Amino acid sequence: MLLRPLSTFLFLLLINLPPHAYCSELQQLLTPLLSAYPQQSGAYVLEKGEEALLARAWLADRAEQSIEVQYFIWSNDNIGTLATESLLRAAERGVQVRVLVDDLMIDAPDDFLLALAAHPKIDICIYNPQHKVGTSKPKRVLNIFTNFRGINQRMHDKTFIVDGQVCITGGRNMADEYFDYDQKYNFRDRDILLIGPVAGEIQTSFEKFWQNELAHPVEKLLKDSTQPGPKRIKEIYRELHDYALDKDNFAPEVKQALADLPDKFKYLIDNLVWDQPAFISDVPGKNSGKQGLGGGGRTTGELADALRGAQKRITIQSPYLVLPEGGLELFRELISCGVQVRISTNSLLSTDNLQAFSGYSKQRKDLFEAGIEIFEFKPQPAIQKELIERYAKLEKQAPIFAIHAKTLVIDGKQLYIGTFNLDPxxxxxxxxxxxxxxxxxxxGIVEKQIERDIQPENSWHSATETPDRRAPLWKRIKLGFWKLLPLEKLL
Incomplete structure (x- = not known):
């Protein structure tokens, strides 16, 4: 295994240094910056997976008061395990850790969740538990028939908040493929590092979710499960620490990356752009639910308003492209007023979601006729050589890449980075x-990145070429099946 040890070592330097070494380093960095820009927040776009991972690792080990974590997916793979271990270390030095994860994609064993929640400084809640945690198979089936909207209403938020002053949000979930560490399939993703008042706003949003009735403590959900005793809890903690400290995986290039870690984060801090970013978020539950699978939400409304203000051009990057009700009409109106609309999305070859692609495939002709320029990402684009710093070592078995970034640029001056896919x-x-x-x-920085993504060596321009025919036969057959089903409102 080549990729597995690499991600392990990104945390190794932090693990081996004494906790007191970092007791005030974060505040030493933040205090002069927040004093110099009292009404603004600093922002830095995290384009590369390694960079996004290093930023999280650095912050987790320097948190002094609190860490709040909110994710749609938290896997038990290499990255997910190491991230969990870093939170456990933070709790062991006295940091209050709260983790809120959606129920749909969680795959951690019950005793693992209960052992972590047993720590006095760790609290774990599951959002809208309809599928997995504490839900029996008969109950799951019953939920499909009695609460169809409920089982489909998920928390897609992704936030990582440290001491209420620093936050990372964007497209990345907590799993290997979001940080360029999966050997077979990786996502072209984008996060944003934020420092200052906007981090407090994001923490307030987290608190609303945490206090909502849809957030359930794991102890209550798993009250009927076998409870791990003190011996098993200590064993799980030790396994996590041993996993992260395994020195059999050392590699010279990783040692150097770890040695350079403090300087790398200082580079991020030195290159912050200070302004007044506006945080937008939905309320728990999204909407009242009275309109069934419809109803919109705060984020939907604010992004639509932003689009209506476009004067020259709109540049979008979204892994899934299934325009919701009213979307096609909005773009037609903008294009008729002279606004150029460009969308970077996945091709059939790169997509990880055939159901969503089936919706796009049904709409594709209408999108073209409306005048929308669509660029479908190649599974092995030339850009991957620049996205993965260690690409030379992987070239012979380079993984498939797919778009996962959720980004909007309007007129080259207004930027959205978040979790919103362009779909119903x-x-x-x-x-x-x-x-x-x-x-x-x-x-401008982000638009240039997207423009690079849509170059011919990285994407097919769908107006001149239909890349579906390049996909394997089995994938085209599956696509045909999904196109037969009326799934549009669920995509």
């Missing part, structure tokens, strides 16, 4: 978060 599920069912920043520097 994000518009009406899943709760979403993100930030909108009116800043030409940041918007």
């Amino acid at each position: 599920r994000s518009a009406n069912l899943n709760t979403e978060v993100g930030v909108i920043i009116d800043n030409m520097q940041l918007a």
Whole structure:
């Protein structure tokens, strides 16, 4: 295994240093910055997976008071395990840790969740438990028939908040493939690091979810499960620590990356752009539910309003492209007024979601006729050589890449980075978060990244070529099956 040890070592330097070494380092960095920009927040776009992982690792080991974590997916793979271990270490030095994870994709064993929640400084809640945690198979089936909207209403938020002053939000979940560490399939994703007042706003949003009736403590959900005793709890903690400290996986290039870690984070701090980003988020539950699978939400409304203000061009990157009700009409109106609309999305070859692609496939002709320019990402784009710093070592078995970034740039001066996919599920069912920043520097940086993604060596321009025919036969057959089903409102 090549990728597995690499991600392990990104945490190793932090593990081996004494906790007191970092007792005030974060505040030493933040205090002069927050004093110099009292009414603004600093922002830095995290384009590379390694960079996004390093930022989280650095912050987790320097938190002094609290860490709040909110994710749609938290896997028990290499990255997920190491991230869990870093939170456990933070709790063991006295940091209050709260973790809120959606129920749909969680795969941690019951005793593992209960052992972590048993720590006096760790609290874990599960959002809208309809599928897995504490839910029997008969109950899951019953939920489909008695609460169909409920089982489809998920918390898609992704936030990582440290001491109420620093936050990372964006497209990445907590799993290997979101940080370029999966050997077979990785996502082209994007996060944003935020420092200052906006982090407090994001913490307030987290608190609303945490206090909501849809958030259930794991202890209550698993009260009927076999409870791990003190010996088993200590064993689980020891296994986590031993996993992260395994020195059999050392590699020279990783040692150097770890040695450079403090300087790398200082680079992020030195390159912050200071402005007044606006945090946008949905309420728990998304909407009242009275409109069934529809209903919209706060994020949907604010993004639609932002689009209506476009004068020249709109550049979007979204892994899924299934326009919700009213979306096609909005883009037609904008294009008729002279606004250029470009969308970067996945091709059939790169997509991880055939159901969503089936919805796009049904709409594709209408999108073209409306004048929308669509660029479908290649599974092995030239850009991956730049996204993965260690690409030379992986070239012979380079993984498939797919778009997962959720980004909007308007007129080259307004930027949105968040969790919102351009589909009905994000518009009406899943709760979403993100930030909108009116800043030409940041918007320009991101737009250039998307423009690089849509170059011919990285994407097919769907107006001139239909890349579906390049996909394997089995994938095209599956796509045909999904297109037969009326799934649009759930995509």
